[in-house]
Amino acid sequence: MKRPDQWALFGGTPSFAQPLHVGQLNLPQWDQIEVTFRGIFERQWYTNHGPLAREFDIAFARHLGVKHAITVNNGTVALMVAARTLGFDQGEVIVPSFTFPATVQALSWAGLTPIFCDVSPETHTLTAEQVRPLITPSTVAIAGVHLWGQPCDPEALAALAEEFGLALLFDAAHAVGCTHHGRPLGQFGDLATFSFHATKIVNAAEGGCIATNDDELAARAKTIRSFHPGEQYAPVDTRINGKMSEAQAGLALLSLAELESNIAANRQRHMIYQQRLGELPGLRLLTPATDDTSNYQYVTVVIDSERAGLCRDQLARLLDAENIICRRYFEPGTHRLPPYRDDPALRVLSLPVTERLCRDVLVFPNGTPMTEDDVSKICDVVEALLAQAPALRAKLEQVA
Ligand SMILES: Cc1ncc(COP(=O)(O)O)c(C=O)c1O
Structure with a gap:
């Protein structure tokens, strides 16, 4: 040595x-990619809810065991669509700071106020005990993160959300293929979002998804995801272009088969x-x-x-x-990043476990x-x- x-x-x-x-990239074999991409070019149907995007919606819903998987073009857009789908135009959402900034910024984008919560030193996720004291009359939702694919106290947070009449959203960007008590993590909460970024276990180059068992929330999410006139399922104020392309869906299907x-x-x-x-x-x-x-x-x-x-x-x-x-995730913590760090109350907020993890975590x-x-x-x-x-x-x- x-x-x-x-x-x-x-x-x-x-x-x-x-x-x-x-x-490291989990890429399917090139000959499989070639066949899939030839099909896309032969059909000349590249986006706007093509056959591969619709096939992946069904395949991913089946994989998770949920009624609806609404696929989008990345995990950040999945969070943005989910935050709007909750249907609140104001209110507080309890969320960890020890997460990718998109979890929090999606809430702000939807007009919601993030309330930063510390995480467990064992699992690096929120726990119901930590969330409970932060609930106020202004709280409308809890947004947990299944960080590293570790379950974010799903049953206890669901019970807490029910007790206080709150919505429950999970960022499951890291959690494709992960289960808790035998159930895929996409089954927990009102909505769960996923990422199929190139670095994730299912790689669509970019991609994301919102999973739910609630028909009404699914209708809202589907409408918000697209300006496409045929995609009008529910009355919503804001729509964006979050459609998954055929190229992404083709990769996602191949990658899911290798999961x-x-x-x-x-x-x-x-x-x-x-x-x-x-x-x-x-x-x-x-x-x-x-x-x-x-x-x-x-x-x-x-x-x-x-x-x-x-x-x-x-x-x-x-x-x-x-x-x-x-990689040193998620230094310095979302509450220490713009725009949140400019809030005087957040400048003095103490989240001891988050700060320790930001200093000490290394991912290999x-x-x-x-x-x-x-x-x-x-x-x-x-x-x-x-x-x-x-x-x-x-x-x-x-x-x-
Ligand atoms: C916890 C978490 N949430 C959300 C995202 C956003 O996903 P995407 O990169 O697909 O936009 C990421 C990205 O790595 C993430 O780590």
Whole structure:
């Protein structure tokens, strides 16, 4: 193994010749893509609810076991459509700050006021206990996030929403293929939204979906998603162009067909990460609870700098130079981003777990193009770096 001065950050050769990113692309075989795209060009039907988009609506609803899957062109638009579909033109929505900013900005776009809530240090998601004290007469909804595909306290939040007559929305962007107590996560809440971004387990290059069992909400969401005159199912004030194209739907169908095998391969790699990184001092790797299943797309590690000897940012910097491109989600927290950070009340808001996670979370690469040997090698590198932590800390200060 390398000596401290041989690591790439200090001039050595990187451990990997090519960068390994978080969200490695789960792409179907090229010959399958070619056949699908030939069909689109032969039919000359590229968008406006073509046959592939309609087929994917049905296939994804069946996959989730819900009545309606309303597919759109990305996960952000899914959240925007969902926020409008709730039908409130004002009111407070309790939402985590530890999430992709789109979760919160979609609420603001719909005229709603986000009320930031801290998350559980174990699951990184909202819990009913944390949400309850934030409910006021102005609260209209709770927006939980199934972050990393971890269930966001679905049953307890549903009970709380019912107790106070609130709507319940889940951002399930990370959660395709994940279940809680045997039920796909898209079945929880009034509405659940998904992302089929290129880095997600189902990859449509870009894509998203709103899932619901409620016919009235489905009618509103379908109307909001499109200006297309044939898509008028409910009276709504605002419509946008959120249609999924045929190219996206074609990719989504191929990717959905490979979901189970991609999850199985992700799981194998995740197990190696668990066995190897879980053993190292100061590193805690998130694993699904026994009665949940995961898509294992996210390898999320929380780093305790005292015990690990290196803080998250030091480790990330060293790994980056080795071409192991880990990601620091969701620094600095949505409440510290524009436009929210300009609100004087939010400037002093304390969300201790969120702030700690923004400082300590590091997500490692996973996805189909990676081999189990790649993962073992990444773990070798992390182990060696932590074993040399005192010497590396001193060297890092010199290259600051
Ligand atoms: C939690 C979460 N919600 C929503 C989104 C938005 O999805 P998209 O990139 O498809 O717009 C993302 C994107 O990664 C996300 O991580």
